[in-house]
Amino acid sequence: MGKKVVGLALLILVGVGLVSFIYVLTNNKIVVGYNQGYAPEQPIPFPHDLHAGQYKIDCKYCHSQVEVSKHAAVPSLNVCMNCHMGVQVRAEAQKYIDQVTEAYNKGESIAWQKVHLLPDHVKFNHAAHVKAGKSCQTCHGPVETMQVMKQNASMAMGWCVNCHRQPENNAPLNCSTCHY
Ligand code: HEC
Ligand code: HEC
Ligand code: HEC
């Protein structure tokens, strides 16, 4: 047997091994990548359409980690209080502002429900995409029109890979780019 054949056989074995290993790891979470349209109820109904749409508050004012970190992160309550110490809201919404203020005064936080959640074996990095000039809306859709935040894209592997494949994106395609 030539060295090439042995080499090829080994490569296939390692490949099959890796895929089954990842499969076993993710067996319980197979649906995680396919939550398109998921819009969980939030402890406080926070309207993106009002803040980012009508009042045109910059996404990065609240999601300030997005350019520097893997995670975009949800703002802490002092960011809300910068405005809600003073801003008048409609009477029906005052109870929500009272809840935010009370939590803030007690040093507590609001238990926002996560909308997007990739499986643990996937690597994603916000900063790299934002620096490459991709707008938030490319992946998250028209957030400035959403009364309730929802997952806009499938966020399945094919969705990521399709964009990475576009020649103008010059983005990496090897498995280890996106997988631990
Ligand atoms: C290339 C696609 C893409 C772009 C561009 C993008 N996001 Fe994301 N975003 C994602 C994915 C994928 C997740 C889920 C990440 C996870 O579960 O680890 C996510 C998650 C989030 C989260 C939840 C917290 C977190 O980091 O997991 C917030 C908030 C967020 N994005 C805001 C933004 C904002 C604001 C922008 C623009 C400045 C933006 N995103 C641009 C794909 C993108
Ligand atoms: C830059 C200023 C600003 C920041 C920061 C801000 N808000 Fe607001 N918020 C407003 C304005 C302006 C209104 C609308 C007032 C009106 O016209 O009724 C509003 C309205 C609201 C309402 C009432 C919505 C309704 O249905 O009428 C809620 C709830 C709310 N904000 C929650 C929050 C929370 C939670 C945060 C922090 C994550 C936050 N806001 C951060 C300016 C801000
Ligand atoms: C005034 C503050 C504020 C502004 C401005 C804002 N957001 Fe958010 N964002 C929040 C809060 C609070 C949450 C958590 C509650 C929720 O999901 O509705 C959130 C949640 C999100 C999530 C889902 C996070 C998860 O759990 O996966 C995404 C994506 C997101 N924002 C994107 C954006 C984009 C894109 C813009 C600009 C068009 C924007 N946000 C503007 C405060 C803000």
Ligand code: HEC
């Ligand atoms: C809209 C197009 C687009 C989508 C969708 C997209 N990416 Fe990317 N991605 C890019 C581009 C462009 C780059 C190259 C950034 C650069 O210049 O280094 C990149 C780079 C990366 C990198 C390398 C980051 C680094 O630190 O160099 C990772 C990891 C990555 N993407 C993961 C993902 C994952 C996981 C998904 C799906 C959940 C995804 N991407 C969806 C366009 C996209």
Ligand code: HEC
């Ligand atoms: C651009 C990013 C990206 C690249 C490159 C990529 N993947 Fe993925 N992969 C993902 C994301 C995101 C998921 C989770 C969502 C899903 O299951 O579709 C995933 C899921 C998987 C799963 C689990 C599928 C399931 O049903 O749970 C396996 C196995 C996998 N990838 C193997 C690979 C292999 C092998 C390669 C190289 C040939 C590769 N991936 C390259 C982003 C990527």
